[in-house]
Amino acid sequence: MGRMHADEHAIDTALVRRLVRGQFPCWGYLPVTPLASGGTVNAVYRLGADLTVRLPLTAGGAADIAKERRVLATLGSLPVAVPAVAAVGEPAEGYPWPWAVHRWLDGEPALEGRAASVRDLAEFVVALRASTADGPPAYRGKPLSSVDAGVRRAISELERTGEPFDASAALARWTSALAAPQWTGPPCWLHSDLMPSNLLLRNGRLTGVLDWATAGLGDPACDLIPAWNLFTAATRPVFRDAVGADDATWARGRGWALAMSVIQLPYYRHTNAVISANARHVLTELGCRKP
Incomplete structure (x- = not known):
């Protein structure tokens, strides 16, 4: 991956090794290996065979370390594994923010359009939604109207990039989604970043399921x-049936x-490249990419 953010902190293997050795000497002898990741918030390194080190790339992601730890401690039993926080590190060695070590x-990460169990993911979504624990608002658990201005700006920007993009189709689908009835039920637990x-x-x-910093309570549509x-179109109806989405929730999703x-x-x-490929897949599935 290239440098993604203008305010991104420089992170490399040597820095990670110094941080681990300085704060967690019990792991200081373990090899540190960068991991290829499509993530946009953290740099991720493998530490030995049983751990990963996650370092926020920007100041905006630094608060996620504490939030994710609280969320993971709150959640009850789920049908799949979730990260366990092994330790939280402090700023040091010129690195300015907290960082985390996970088990x-x-x-292997899923990939758009490839074989993946629809029913497994639906079972996870339903089980998470059923949690009764208190929690923070989910990052994307709010009404779609809250991002309306940003989406319209992005559609205009995307139209100027030279991508084979159908802005008129995108605007029509966005307008239709905004018109869907809003969620009136109690807030549900959501992951809200099921990339x-x-x-x-x-x-x-x-x-x-990884990356829980965006999780919390809100409208179940975003999951x-x-x-x-x-x-894809062949498996989408199976997922919808398995999660029990009504027309309005499906439209908001x-x-x-x-x-x-x-x-x-x-x-x-x-x-x-990972995020870009996925965005193009979504736009194709929504009929917003020109042939």
């Missing part, structure tokens, strides 16, 4: 995003998928 979870790279698979089965960012893709693609098209 390693086995599995394929946050879903770990083994032999096509979902085994783990329907995998219907478009992971699945489609709106969130569109919002994420049109905001991500112009920002990351030259710096994050």
Whole structure:
């Protein structure tokens, strides 16, 4: 990945090794290996065989370390593995923010359009939604109207990039999503960032879900995003039936998928190939890419 953010802190293997040795000498002898990741908030390194080190790239991601730790401590039993926080590090060695060490979870990241268990993911979404624990507002658990201005700006920007993008189709789908009835039920627990790279698979089965800093309570529509960012037209109805989405919630979920893709693609098209490819997949599935 290239440098993604103008205010991104320089992070490399030598820095990670110094931080670990200085604060957690019990792990200081372990090898440090950078991990290829489609993530946009943290640099991720493997520490030995059983740990990962996650360092926020920008000041905006630094607060996520504490929030994710609180969320993971709050959640009850889920049908798949979630990260366990092994330690939290302090600013040092010129690195200005807290950072975290997590237990390693086995599995390969999901990839849009490839085989993945629809029912496994639906079971996870339903189980998370059923949690009764108190929690913070989810990052994307609010009404779609809260991102309306940003989505419209992004559609205009994307139209200027030279991508084979149908802005008229995108605006029509966005307008339709905004018109859907809003969620009037109690706030539900949501992950709110179910990107394929946050879903770990083994032999096509979902085994783990990563990156919980955006999780919290809100409208369940945003956890329907995998219907478009992971699945295709052939499997999308199975996912919808399994999560029990009504017409309005499904329409809002489609709106969130569109919002994420049109905001991500112009920002990351030259710096994050994983996110860019996924955004293009979503726009294709939504009929917003020109042939």
